[in-house]
Amino acid sequence: MKPICLTSALALLLLGRAAAAGQAPAPVKLEDLTHPEIQQRAPQVLLLPIGSTEPHANHLCYGNDAFTAGSLAARAVERASRNGARVLVLPVMPYGVNTNLIPIPLAQSIRPATMIQFVHDVVDTAEKQGVRKVLILNTHGGNKTTLGTALRELAASHPKVFVALVQPGDVYAEVAAQVIERRGDHASEAETSLALALFPEKVDMRKAVPPREAELKLGSLRAGYLTFVRPWKHVSDNTGVGDPTRATADKGRKLVEIFVDRIASFLKELSDAELSDTFPY
Numbered sequence: 001m002k003p004i005c006l007t008s009a010l011a012l013l014l015l016g017r018a019a020a021a022g023q024a025p026a027p028v029k030l031e032d033l034t035h036p037e038i039q040q041r042a043p044q045v046l047l048l049p050i051g052s053t054e055p056h057a058n059h060l061c062y063g064n065d066a067f068t069a070g071s072l073a074a075r076a077v078e079r080a081s082r083n084g085a086r087v088l089v090l091p092v093m094p095y096g097v098n099t100n101l102i103p104i105p106l107a108q109s110i111r112p113a114t115m116i117q118f119v120h121d122v123v124d125t126a127e128k129q130g131v132r133k134v135l136i137l138n139t140h141g142g143n144k145t146t147l148g149t150a151l152r153e154l155a156a157s158h159p160k161v162f163v164a165l166v167q168p169g170d171v172y173a174e175v176a177a178q179v180i181e182r183r184g185d186h187a188s189e190a191e192t193s194l195a196l197a198l199f200p201e202k203v204d205m206r207k208a209v210p211p212r213e214a215e216l217k218l219g220s221l222r223a224g225y226l227t228f229v230r231p232w233k234h235v236s237d238n239t240g241v242g243d244p245t246r247a248t249a250d251k252g253r254k255l256v257e258i259f260v261d262r263i264a265s266f267l268k269e270l271s272d273a274e275l276s277d278t279f280p281y
């Protein structure tokens with residue numbers, strides 16, 4: 001990596017001054033920046049948000065996961081940048097692995113192999129451009145195992161790049177256990193509360209209803225210790241899983257704050273870290 005240059009130092013100073021003066025934070029998304037600005041910033045870390053485009057019950061929109069990923073990424077990177085991290089947000093990947101939703105109208109799906117290739121190409125390009133630290137922020141459950149596989153592949157193909165994966169639910173799990181009254185996974189109270197905190201204009205709580213969920217036939221499957229892919233057409237009458245009616249923006253803000261605080265700290269640590277042959281050890 002290039003050592004920090006004078007223009008980068010100046011850019012960081014200006015970022016800090018803008019924050020101190022209460023001004024709008026400097027843009028942190030690659031698509032909002034110009035060529036000279038990118039040269040000035042010389043980012044050390046790239047954050048890749050990955051979502052999905054799929055139905056989310058009656059009250060959230062198809063783009064919910066992609067909007068959540070982009071919004072959480074920008075907030076975490078804004079805070080990390082204020083603290084001096086040299087990190088940028090890449091464009092959001094709005095397609096997800098939804099091979100079990102294909103029968104549902106216009107649920108968009110790419111195959112796991114396509115997702116692995118996509119992540120490979122983003123990381124490969126970053127390394128060729130001199131950036132060897134990447135954080136993937138994933139908001140879609142159907143991507144989780146595939147992205148884990150992608151990281152295993154990258155460990156072999158790109159051993160000099162440090163790639164980490166984060167899912168918001170894992171970051172604020174203990175807070176969600178206290179704040180969220182009714183558990184669920186898709187378009188649930190937690191996911192709806194996040195959306196209300198991040199982009200309330202895209203949520204219609206008048207249409208939020210508890211879905212009629214199908215019951216699994218086998219007790220062993222209900223116990224939760226087996227992995228299987230749910231054919232989503234049959235999980236409930238409106239694609240939701242979990243009652244969203246008690247969702248509030250205030251609950252969502254509590255989850256967002258924990259996420260932003262923890263991930264901004266991580267991004268700052270990662271940005272400052274010297275990459276060695278034994279990193280992260």
Ligand SMILES: [Zn+2]
Pocket residue numbers: 056064065139140186187191
């Ligand atoms: Zn979702």
